[in-house]
Amino acid sequence: MSRSRLRRGAAATTMAGFGLTELMIAMVLGLIVIGAAFAIFQTSQTTFRSNxxxxxxxxxxxxxxxxxxxxxxxxxGSACSNFSAVEGADARTIQFRDNAVSGTTDSLRVVSGDDTAYRVVGSTAGSVTLHADDVDAASDVFAVNDFLILCNARKTHVVRATGVTGHTVTFAALPGGYVPTADIYAPPAAVVLARYRDxxxxxxxxxxxxxxxxxxxxxxxxxxxxxxxxxxxxxxxxxxxxxxxxxxxxxxxxxxxxxxxxxxxxxxxxxxxxxxxxxxxxxxxxxxxx
Incomplete structure (x- = not known):
């Protein structure tokens, strides 16, 4: 065999491509890789949505x-002492004093004084005057018909506002004409007014x-x-x-x-x-x- 024919045969062998079998194997391997990547992507998406x-x-x-x-x-509870006796016999007072928590298996009722209480600087049996440093006007925080907690270190009352003017809130007279700031057994500085929360x-x-x-x-x-x-x-x-x-x-x-x-x-x-x-x-x- 001549040298030229040997060179042509070597060149033909060198330039030979993939056969059908090799191509099919490559395609199958590629599909497996793509499928695995897609499965990982789906799992990641599911995990992300679940988390x-x-x-x-x-x-x-x-x-x-x-x-x-x-x-x-x-x-x-209220802004006053737990030892402050709750006075009165109306429904809201009884709820506050005796049934602060009540309800059923699927509903819960809770009553308390609001977290924010306002200092009282003067009072009568049917009104209180709020500290000017706490509010610009009583109407900024209270309104007529609001139920309120009025208390000092000795007594607590549930009252309903009948009037709100300036720094003064009025309500029906307390039992026995009680004046919170004039109680000799409770310091006047301890008298506060807050919303009744139900x-x-x-x-x-x-x-x-x-x-x-x-x-x-x-x-x-x-x-x-x-x-x-x-x-x-x-x-x-x-x-x-x-x-x-x-x-x-x-x-x-x-x-x-x-x-x-x-x-x-x-x-x-x-x-x-x-x-x-x-x-x-x-x-x-x-x-x-x-």
């Missing part, structure tokens, strides 16, 4: 528990397209306010003094010292499965445990 949904559920639960806990801790917590449908329910609160008999979306259900149980178990209906609401709140929360669907979690929180009534 995001769980985070939102946790944030909702944390915010809801904090708001409910704030009310329960304050139940039956809240009701419950879960109900929010009425938006697609359905679903939310946590609501009604304050002082007003319209319900939506607090947290995605709360499917709520359950309250109560612990009485000297008992070990929480019950749905206490024998004596005056002996309740703690409330357990259990919420069922739902999140967005992940691969057709709706996220659902149950969380619980126990809150002590500060006025009865300290």
């Amino acid at each position: 995001e949904g769980l985070s939102r559920i946790q944030e909702t639960a944390r915010a809801a528990f904090e708001l409910i806990s704030r009310d329960v801790r304050a139940a039956g 809240v009701n917590w419950f879960v109900a449908g929010h009425g938006r397209p697609g359905g679903g329910s939310s946590l609501f609160v009604s304050r002082n008999g007003g319209d319900p306010e939506e607090v947290a979306e995605g709360v499917e259900g709520i359950a309250f149980s109560y612990l009485e003094t000297g008992e070990d178990d929480y019950v749905d209906t206490p024998a004596d609401w005056r002996q309740v010292v703690a409330v357990r709140v259990t919420m069922t929360l739902v999140g967005a669907d992940v691969d057709g499965n709706q996220l659902r979690r149950t969380a619980s929180n126990v809150v002590s009534m500060r006025g009865r445990t300290l």
Whole structure:
């Protein structure tokens, strides 16, 4: 064989491409790699959506528990001493004194004095004058028909405002003509006025397209306010003094010292499965445990 023919044969062998078998193997391997990458991408997306949904559920639960806990801790309390005797026999006074926490397994009612109280510099049996350093005008914080907590170190009264003028708030005369700032057994500087806070917590449908329910609160008999979306259900149980178990209906609401709140929360669907979690929180009534 001549040298030229040998060179042509070597060149032809060097330039030979992939055969059909090699090409099919390469395509199959490529598809496997692409499929694996797509599967990892889908898994990552599902994990991300699941974690995001769980985070939102946790944030909702944390915010809801904090708001409910704030009310329960304050139940039956005011800016005055716990030893200040609650005077009166009307329904709101009895609720404040004896049933600061009440309700059922699916709703909770809590009453207390508001966190913000205003100093009283003068009073009669049917009026108080607020400190000018606390408010520019009494009408900035109170209105006619507001229910209020008026107290000093010795006595607490639930009153309803009949007039708000300047720095003065008027109301029906206190029993026995009692004048808070003239009590010789309580310092005048300890007399304060605050709103009567009456809240009701419950879960109900929010009425938006697609359905679903939310946590609501009604304050002082007003319209319900939506607090947290995605709360499917709520359950309250109560612990009485000297008992070990929480019950749905206490024998004596005056002996309740703690409330357990259990919420069922739902999140967005992940691969057709709706996220659902149950969380619980126990809150002590500060006025009865300290």
